[in-house]
Amino acid sequence: MLYYFLEWINQVFDPPGFGVFQYITFRAGAAAITALLLSFIFGPRIIKMMKRYQIGEQAKQELQQVGQHSIKAGTPTMGGIIVLISLLIPTLLWAKMLNWYVILIFATTLWLGMVGFLDDYLKVVKKKPKGLIGKYKLIGQVFIGLLVGCVVYFFPDLLGESFEHLKSLTTVPFSKNYNIDFGLLYIPLVVFIITATSNAVNLTDGLDGLAIGTVGISVLGLALIAYFSGNATFASYLNIMFLNGSAELTVFAAALVGAALGFLWFNSYPAQIFMGDTGSLALGGAIGGLCVLLKKEFLLPIIGGVFFAETISVILQVSYFKYTRKKFGYGKRLFKIAPLHHHFEKSGWHESKIVLRFYIIAVMLAIIAMTTFKVR
Numbered sequence: 001m002l003y004y005f006l007e008w009i010n011q012v013f014d015p016p017g018f019g020v021f022q023y024i025t026f027r028a029g030a031a032a033i034t035a036l037l038l039s040f041i042f043g044p045r046i047i048k049m050m051k052r053y054q055i056g057e058q059a060k061q062e063l064q065q066v067g068q069h070s071i072k073a074g075t076p077t078m079g080g081i082i083v084l085i086s087l088l089i090p091t092l093l094w095a096k097m098l099n100w101y102v103i104l105i106f107a108t109t110l111w112l113g114m115v116g117f118l119d120d121y122l123k124v125v126k127k128k129p130k131g132l133i134g135k136y137k138l139i140g141q142v143f144i145g146l147l148v149g150c151v152v153y154f155f156p157d158l159l160g161e162s163f164e165h166l167k168s169l170t171t172v173p174f175s176k177n178y179n180i181d182f183g184l185l186y187i188p189l190v191v192f193i194i195t196a197t198s199n200a201v202n203l204t205d206g207l208d209g210l211a212i213g214t215v216g217i218s219v220l221g222l223a224l225i226a227y228f229s230g231n232a233t234f235a236s237y238l239n240i241m242f243l244n245g246s247a248e249l250t251v252f253a254a255a256l257v258g259a260a261l262g263f264l265w266f267n268s269y270p271a272q273i274f275m276g277d278t279g280s281l282a283l284g285g286a287i288g289g290l291c292v293l294l295k296k297e298f299l300l301p302i303i304g305g306v307f308f309a310e311t312i313s314v315i316l317q318v319s320y321f322k323y324t325r326k327k328f329g330y331g332k333r334l335f336k337i338a339p340l341h342h343h344f345e346k347s348g349w350h351e352s353k354i355v356l357r358f359y360i361i362a363v364m365l366a367i368i369a370m371t372t373f374k375v376r
Contacts, residue, residue: 002093003027024227027094028250032258034090039262043082047266047273050076055124057274075271078120079263080279083212084113086259087252087286095251100158102248104151105289108144112198112285115140116277124276131277141198141285145191148289153187159293160244170297171241173372179241193297194288200307201284203314203339207351208271209264210341214306214362215283216260221303221366222290223253228373229294238373241295249290256286269352303369306362313340 003021010018020026050056056074088110095102119132151158156167168186169179182189205211228234230247263279266272275283284307291300301308317338325331335343344354 001097003096024230024247024250028223028227028254031090031094031251031255034093035086035255035258036262038086038089039082039259039265042085043262043266043273046079046082047076050078050273057124072271075274077124077274077276078117078278079267079273079275080113080116080120080277080282082266082273083259083263083275083279084109084282086262087255090255090258091252094255096248099245099248100151101243101246101293102252104148104293105249105252105286108148108194108289109282109286111144112141113278113282116279116281119281120276120278138195141195141281142191144285145194146187148194148292149187149190152190152292153184159246162242162244166241166243166295169241170295171299173299173302173369174375176239189297190292193292193300194285196311197288197291197300197304197307198281198284200304200311201287202277202280204307204310204341205275205280206339207341207345207355208269209267210351210355210358211280211283212260212263212267212275213355213359215287216257216264217359217362217366218287218304218306219253219256219260219290221369222287222294222296223250223257224370225294225296225299226250226253226290240373243294246294249293252286253290256283269355299369299372302365302372305365306358310339310341313343314338 006018006021009015010021054074055076055078057072057077088106091097091102091106097103097106115132115137119137122128123131152163153167156163168182168184170182170186170189172178172180201211201215204214226249227247228238229240229243230245230250232242232244235242260283263275267275287304287307288300291297291303296303313335316334320334321331336346337343341351341354341358345351
């Protein structure tokens with residue numbers, strides 16, 4: 001909203017220097033800095049409040065013998081509130097909120113944040129071990145996926161005149177001038193992507209700083225993609241879809257990077273607060289939503305490769321255990337424990353080393369994702 005006020009001042013009074021607020025790059029930088037400052041302002045206050053009301057992480061029995069998880073019980077949780085405040089306020093201030101790309105990604109993040117908040121509230125405040133019942137959590141994820149999918153497919157004009165011909169298309173990495181048209185099946189694809197990505201980030205959120213750091217790295221890459229996709233010159237040069245208006249997502253993504261850095265200040269080892277489902281579901285949905293709106297759905301396993309690997313490790317572990325139990329009468333495991341980061345932790349790696357190496361992998365995957373635009 002601040003953008004519209006400053007734009008009004010610029011048009012009515014024409015003060016020198018106010019034209020800079022028209023530039024996405026400036027507003028993206030302002031959003032990132034605002035998010036970082038808000039994290040530093042609200043972070044200590046929310047941590048103090050969580051401690052006062054004893055809203056802390058409950059001990060997980062399956063992790064008692066892994067790493068230092070036995071001493072983490074009681075650490076304040078629901079830190080996703082810090083992330084959401086630091087992300088959504090700068091977006092409201094610096095982005096064009098009448099832009100439908102921004103409206104959809106904002107709604108996706110806020111809705112999944114509320115679903116995650118309800119889950120955390122039931123766990124840590126109402127002391128219900130399972131929190132929000134799985135099917136209700138899934139209903140919340142599917143609902144927002146359906147909403148985004150239906151808007152993209154049935155109301156593409158909201159996203160720009162050119163979007164009419166792109167509504168059900170998706171690009172294929174490392175391919176040139178080749179897109180896949182899913183037709184009406186694009187809607188369930190959107191539902192799957194948003195649901196799967198929100199759950200994948202949730203699975204990754206198991207070590208201090210792991211999820212929020214890898215989210216920040218992935219979203220930084222998506223911020224660049226958003227800017228390139230919404231700029232006709234860059235889109236033409238890179239031979240990618242030109243999505244008029246999508247560059248505004250750069251402001252949201254930059255705010256998310258700033259919020260991630262700010263939260264990492266408190267969440268790095270040893271963590272002062274955990275993100276909880278409030279943050280992990282919202283951030284996962286944001287990444288999935290960005291990939292959908294930017295038509296880079298198939299790029300998600302690369303730019304979000306850490307989350308993809310964590311999810312696959314759980315699927316393989318469960319599938320192999322069920323298969324061997326059915327065949328041999330007892331279940332075997334592929335990994336010492338799943339998700340993948342706990343396997344390395346149980347192998348004797350310190351969690352700081354695991355987190356740092358996952359960061360390195362995330363950076364490498366983000367670079368690979370960028371190369372897909374030219375290596376075709």
